[in-house]
Amino acid sequence: MSEELLNIKNLKTYFHTENGIVPSVDDVSITINKGETLAIVGESGSGKSVTSLSIMRLIDSPGKIEEGEILFNGKDIVPVPMKEMRALRGNDIAMIFQEPLTSLNPVFTIGNQMSESIKLHQKKNKKEAKKLSIEMLQKVGIPRADKVFDSFPHSLSGGMRQRVMIAMALSCNPQLLIADEPTTALDVTIQAQILKLMKNLVTELNTSILLITHDLGVVAEMADRVVVMYAGQVVEETDVFTLFQDPKHPYTKGLMDSTPKIHELKDELSSIPGAVPSPLDYPKGCRFIDRCPFAMKKCAEEHPNLEEILPKHSVRCWLHEEKVVDLHDTKSFA
Amino acid sequence: MNNYFVRRILQIIPVLLIISFIVFSLVFVAGDPVALMLPDDASQEDVELLRESLGLNEPFLVQYGTYVANFVQGDFGESYRYGQDAMSVVLERLPATLELAIAALLIALVISIPLGIWSATKQNSGIDLIATGAAVLGKAMPNFWLGIMLILLFSVSLSMFPVSGRGTLAHLVLPSITLGTGIAAEMTRLIRSSMIETLNQDYVRTAKSKGLKNRIVVYKHAFRNSLIPVITITALQTSTLVGGTLITETVFSWPGMGQLLIQAVNTRDMAIVQASVFVIALLVILMNLIADLLYRLLDPRIKYN
Incomplete structure (x- = not known):
């Protein structure tokens, strides 16, 4: 349980805007152990999403990781070249986003988008990638998965799209899944289904989750430990039971x-x-x-x-x- | 979808009728062609006789009615100047114009796509600044001036390309650059802004988070989505293209429809004017139809009902 998967040390991600420097993430240290679910809670602008994008090194200009280390399996991934980083993305660290409609490319089929990373990271051919994609779609509870494989995102419901995102993220069996407000855009009934699905799958695959949310209900449901962020900094960190009590x-x-x-x-x-x-x-x-x-x-x-x-x-x-x-x-x- | 296109094609008919009415009215207002057709010393009787035989003494609506009746049968009248069926004179010139227009469009695409994408991905960099500056310059230069400058430099001073006329590939170079520059400039700016917008979309972030190469993120995920506004403008540009050919063809004595139309306007050769405008209108309508077809191919969300 206590084996460390991700260890963020004193991370500082700043945005250099015209009005001045915005310290979105200011000296944040977080660890996630293997198989553990860590929730980051905070209001909009607390720096929780920027933290997760920093882990993926997806911070675009004018943002920049100024200082700090992000140790993934003991190796600092802040200074690694982009090529090496791309080999991690989608493969060892996968991400799902808040808005499943806009997060899927509207002009390519579900199958096309799912196969893409499978072909890239698992070196599978088109046919094998299709087979695995359909298996993953079935795993996330999508009926008629072979049909969905050939459909476009707009023809699916919000809940279905988020299931597709989860299937896509888990298709390469990542060690860490970053879920940035995965249920915020969904109906309450669908939220519960999606959370349950995520929980079951990560237990099955022994994936660690970094859950970004502002919903304490989701935290209570999912998290082992909780980090509360405020104004770019961690203000409290403890296990989920202690936090609530x-x-x-x-x-x-x-x-x-x-x-x-x-x-x-x-x-x-x-x-x-x-x-x-x-x-x-x-x-x-x-x-x-x-x-x-x-x-x-x-x-x-x-x-x-x-x-x-x-x-x-x-x-x-x-x-x-x-x-x-x-x-x-x-x-x-x- | 088939229904949609049948409907779209049927819609062409009223559009062409309206265009024919406008063109006919404008030519009617522009004045009497008889004065230009007859020698200066022609008697008043000759003038009257010719007017009578051409039906020019009839009231406006009667003349228009006769015109439409003939036009529906594919008869656009006879050119006063060429003594031939006007439509066949125009169609004879069509390939030259299409050749020029397509070459110009190709030049525009070859320049604007990479330049637009490049400056979007390197937003606010030196490259972006130069590309944006070049686009503004390209848009600001009038066709006729650019044409003359190119002739001065490449034909007169450097003797690299022929001054005018049509024939070899070398003849095509300067006119197509002249015509293509303005379109390239417009499209570069458009592709840039469209790409900047798509590059900020969530699905581009998803593509990056999957570990895809930058090239695939930009060209597959972003570019395809940014093409839709680009196609709209390209289709709209065809009318600019046609306008541009009028000027470019005149500057380079390119034997196309544009040159023919200008001459016909100057000589009040009504039949040629009407037939050319008809063909140009048809080309613009067709381009818009093609653009609609392309939308469907590019974006599965667009459905025609």
Whole structure:
């Protein structure tokens, strides 16, 4: 279980825009073990998608990985030449995206797009690639897979398209699957099916998952461990049970509080006031300070570090500097 | 889909009727051809006689009616100048014009596709800047001026190509460059912007994430999708192309339809004007039909019902 597959060390991905430097990913360190599902949670603009694209080295200009290492099976893939990187992409590290309609090329058949990577990475001929593609389509529960093989993306439903994306991503048996909001664009009923499918398949194939989401329901369903990101940084990291039971960062607590719970009667949904600060102008101290009900003098002056305050539970917050504080029954977000 | 094309072909008929009416009206308004047909010392009686025999004394609508009745039977009248059936005079000149137009279009495609893709993939680089600058220049240069400059440089100074006329491949070089430059410029800019848009699409990111080579990502996944607006403009460009041939053919004395049409307008040779405009209109309509067919081939989402 504890064998390390991916180890991101102090990753910094910055975008050099006309208005200044945007530190989308700012000193992020994450590890994923073999067979494990790690979820990255955060609002839009927290840097979770940029982190995943950095792993694939798919950051386009004006973005750039400035610093840090991305160790995949112990080897740093940041400096490797593109040719070597392409051999990893789609083969050892595969990715599925949020919007299955726009993520599939509208002018090529499903079969064409699926066979492409199989032929490339597994050195199979056209016929073998077709056979494997159809097998994969059947595996993800697509009826009449041989027919779907010859159809175009627009003739499939959203759920079907995402199944195709999953089949495509898993066709070369990757060690790591990066799923960037895989169910966000789908109906709730289809979401559950897709999550279940992903879970079954990765267990079967022993694939690790990096799950990018803002949906805590999906996290609870899928993840072993959770990383909470805010304003380009990791603010809390722990296992999924601890995170839900005992969140230690005020931001995580805010996220939990703003998720409606079925057994609670509430007149109003709570939310975290304010918005993520502009990345061009992060506060000197804690980046969450403007929205935090626990903000202290120190928070404005010094930037907190990510500290392991309890075994396997790290938090970036001054609140726990001297002693670990229980956030339950404390001030909540009105 | 067959129904669609039958319908599209049937739609050509009213379009041609409208065009014929406009052309007929314009020629009618332009004045009396008789004065140009007869020698200066012709008597008023001769003029009247000729007008009578050509049916030019009839009211406008009657003249138009006669014209349409003949036109439906494939009779475009007789050229005053050539003393022959107007349509056969025009059709005789058609191959020369098609040759020039196709050569120009080929030149435009060969230049604009690689240049457009190149500057899109290397957006805001030096190459992109030069390509964009060249495209603006190419678009800004008028055909007749470019033609004259090319003649001055390559025919007069360097004696590399013939000054004018048609015959060998060498004769085709300068006129087709003259005609192709403006189209190449327009298409380069179009392909560039269309490619920039498709290169930012999610499916291009998916293609990259599969580990495909850059060449395949650009030429297979992005280019095919960026072709649809390009085809629309190429089809629309055919009308520019025809307009361009009028000027280019005149500059290079290229014996095509354009030159014939200009001469016919100058001599008020109504039958030739009408027959040429008819053929040009038909060519433009056909090109648009071909463009529609190509859309269907390129994009499976487009269905014709």
